[in-house]
Amino acid sequence: xxxxSLVRKVVFWVFVSxxxxxxxxxxxxxxxxxxxxxxxxxxxxxxxxxxxxxxVFASRDWREAMLNSLIIAIATSALSLVLGTAxxxxxxxxxxxxxxxxxxxxxxxxxxxxxxxxxxMYMVFARWGLSGSFAGLIAAHTVLALPFVIVSVLASLxxxxxxxxxxxxGLGATPWFTFRRVTLPLILPGVVSGGIFAFITxxxxxxxxxxxxxxxxxxxxxxxxxxxxxxLDPATAAVGAILIAISAVGMLxxxxxxxxxS
Amino acid sequence: MMIHGSAAEKRDTAxxxxxxxxxxxxxxxxxxxxxxxxxxxxxxxxxxxxxGKTTTLRVIAGFxxxxxxxxxxxxxxxxxxxxxxxNIGMVFQDYALFPHMTVAANVAYPLETxxxxxxxxxxxxxxxxxxxxxxxxxxxxxxxxxxxxxxRVALARALVFDPDIVLLDEPMAALDKKLRSTMQLExxxxxxxxxxxxxxxxxxxxxxLVMSDRIGVFNQGRLVQIGTPxxxxxxxxxxxxxxxxxxxxxLRGDAVLDGDRCVIRGGGWLAAIPASDARASKVTPGRxxxxxxxxxxxxxxxxxxxTGHANRCIGEVLxxxxxxxxxxxxxxxxxxxxxxxxxxxTRHLAGVSAGDRVVLSWDAADLVLITS
Numbered sequence: 001x002x003x004x005s006l007v008r009k010v011v012f013w014v015f016v017s018x019x020x021x022x023x024x025x026x027x028x029x030x031x032x033x034x035x036x037x038x039x040x041x042x043x044x045x046x047x048x049x050x051x052x053x054x055x056v057f058a059s060r061d062w063r064e065a066m067l068n069s070l071i072i073a074i075a076t077s078a079l080s081l082v083l084g085t086a087x088x089x090x091x092x093x094x095x096x097x098x099x100x101x102x103x104x105x106x107x108x109x110x111x112x113x114x115x116x117x118x119x120x121m122y123m124v125f126a127r128w129g130l131s132g133s134f135a136g137l138i139a140a141h142t143v144l145a146l147p148f149v150i151v152s153v154l155a156s157l158x159x160x161x162x163x164x165x166x167x168x169x170g171l172g173a174t175p176w177f178t179f180r181r182v183t184l185p186l187i188l189p190g191v192v193s194g195g196i197f198a199f200i201t202x203x204x205x206x207x208x209x210x211x212x213x214x215x216x217x218x219x220x221x222x223x224x225x226x227x228x229x230x231x232l233d234p235a236t237a238a239v240g241a242i243l244i245a246i247s248a249v250g251m252l253x254x255x256x257x258x259x260x261x262s
Numbered sequence: 263m264m265i266h267g268s269a270a271e272k273r274d275t276a277x278x279x280x281x282x283x284x285x286x287x288x289x290x291x292x293x294x295x296x297x298x299x300x301x302x303x304x305x306x307x308x309x310x311x312x313x314g315k316t317t318t319l320r321v322i323a324g325f326x327x328x329x330x331x332x333x334x335x336x337x338x339x340x341x342x343x344x345x346x347x348x349n350i351g352m353v354f355q356d357y358a359l360f361p362h363m364t365v366a367a368n369v370a371y372p373l374e375t376x377x378x379x380x381x382x383x384x385x386x387x388x389x390x391x392x393x394x395x396x397x398x399x400x401x402x403x404x405x406x407x408x409x410x411x412x413x414r415v416a417l418a419r420a421l422v423f424d425p426d427i428v429l430l431d432e433p434m435a436a437l438d439k440k441l442r443s444t445m446q447l448e449x450x451x452x453x454x455x456x457x458x459x460x461x462x463x464x465x466x467x468x469x470x471l472v473m474s475d476r477i478g479v480f481n482q483g484r485l486v487q488i489g490t491p492x493x494x495x496x497x498x499x500x501x502x503x504x505x506x507x508x509x510x511x512x513l514r515g516d517a518v519l520d521g522d523r524c525v526i527r528g529g530g531w532l533a534a535i536p537a538s539d540a541r542a543s544k545v546t547p548g549r550x551x552x553x554x555x556x557x558x559x560x561x562x563x564x565x566x567x568x569t570g571h572a573n574r575c576i577g578e579v580l581x582x583x584x585x586x587x588x589x590x591x592x593x594x595x596x597x598x599x600x601x602x603x604x605x606x607x608t609r610h611l612a613g614v615s616a617g618d619r620v621v622l623s624w625d626a627a628d629l630v631l632i633t634s
Contacts, residue, residue, distance in 0.1 A: 161358065166354070167354055167358035169344070170350060170351070170352045171346075171375055171419065173346055173371075185362050
């Protein structure tokens with residue numbers, strides 16, 4: 001009995017670590033490579049140096065790309081938070097015809113192939129004069145990020161006692177006062193994790209950015225893509241490691257927020 | 263029946279509902295509900311679930327817009343006024359306390375929405391917490407309080423801004439049975455002390471009897487009768503009210519006029535009232551009529567002292583249950599009707615057992631007649 005439960009435990013952990021390794025290792029390989037002392041990309045790396053990180057921050061192109069990525073990701077999270085929270089409120093509170101269809105439409109970017117979206121946006125945005133602009137990239141990334149905010153806020157709203165909003169109104173609060181003082185504080189964990197998802201979505205996004213960005217608005221993933229095709233040096237791996245670190249921090253925060261939700 | 267008072271009485275009216283109906287599609291949640299509420303009065307809306315009492319409460323609160331009818335608060339028609347502009351305090355069944363705010367912040371909330379200055383706000387919050395006996399818990403969060411304490415916070419929050427009306431939605435439902443009777447008296451003490459005008463909703467008739475100045479009984483979306491607890495108990499206008507308030511034997515019979523008496527004949531019993539009695543006016547000879555006879559109004563005699571008289575009948579004891587303060591007897595009359603009797607004279611009934619024949623009698627004054 002003891003033996004078989006021990007065996008089961010071992011098999012379980014071997015399997016889980018195997019899957020985790022399979023999923024994560026190809027991504028994480030960039031981290032050791034970024035420390036190599038060799039001039040070219042090499043695995044396993046040789047020696048240990050931080051010079052590639054120095055090279056990244058010394059390069060004007062990389063600095064500009066990081067700033068662009070940051071501007072676009074922050075604006076995307078802000079915009080998709082406002083729109084996504086508002087949409088989630090309507091979807092959870094109001095009763096109207098076609099609500100399911102609306103929800104489906106808002107979530108459709110999750111299942112639409114990104115390349116299809118990219119081509120469509122490229123063509124439309126070019127006509128509107130939005131291609132190559134921050135506004136165009138932010139708008140496009142907001143479309144991708146909205147579903148994450150909506151799903152996350154909807155989940156939070158589901159755990160919210162609907163009587164609280166009625167009680168607030170009954171106690172003399174206007175709808176806006178109720179939202180600020182009751183609804184928002186209580187769904188904040190969902191809003192914050194939706195915002196982090198939105199940030200990461202934009203931060204990591206490459207396909208749409210390749211179509212829409214020009215030299216002055218290119219983001220970090222676009223730069224990596226360009227670098228990969230031109231010349232591959234460990235600096236690119238260093239940028240990759242930075243991207244991974246920022247995404248990981250974001251995921252960690254959303255994970256920490258989860259228990260507060262329920 | 264609505265009594266329209268003089269101008270002086272009108273000023274004392276806190277709330278008037280006239281002809282309020284709410285339809286959901288073709289289904290009526292409430293139909294033609296009308297009543298008045300005097301300032302300082304405690305009214306309970308009583309009825310089974312789905313009878314329309316909660317819908318009526320939510321119409322008054324402003325959460326539901328009625329399909330037709332008017333709601334007047336303090337002489338002002340509020341049908342199109344949103345809940346936040348109505349000055350009504352409400353205690354929800356689950357209390358709906360804001361979980362992210364302390365007790366003091368919860369109670370301060372309605373003062374904040376009314377832009378009461380901070381110093382004044384804190385003074386009124388502490389004074390109110392004093393009244394409900396929770397001043398020492400002002401800094402706690404709702405989840406740290408017991409059910410009874412949470413209820414008192416909800417009550418304090420609903421009272422602190424001096425609302426025109428306070429609504430209680432099944433206020434005792436979330437409490438265990440023992441705490442319920444304590445909190446009934448506690449809530450009553452608090453609202454009476456502050457002179458609040460209260461409408462409570464419940465399906466618990468005992469709670470309604472304990473707390474209310476008047477009770478409105480709801481059934482199938484209609485307000486079937488409204489009156490003091492005594493009026494409803496002693497003069498129910500429908501079988502439903504008779505059955506819902508207290509316990510009642512509902513007997514059906516045919517009425518005949520017999521000289522100076524009005525006699526109702528049923529399955530093994532005769533009930534009679536003087537023809538001059540006001541109740542006799544309800545009787546149409548030859549038409550069926552219902553008689554309400556409270557179990558405690560019936561006397562039991564073991565010796566056969568003769569039958570065939572009115573307000574007196576013979577039956578066989580089906581069951582005798584000892585309940586400490588009283589015996590409960592189920593007696594089958596010779597005509598087949600079964601009557602429930604509650605008798606406190608436990609010594610007198612000690613020798614009676616199932617299968618025995620007993621004589622039941624009652625006073626003509628205790629009979630309530632209901633025309634169906």
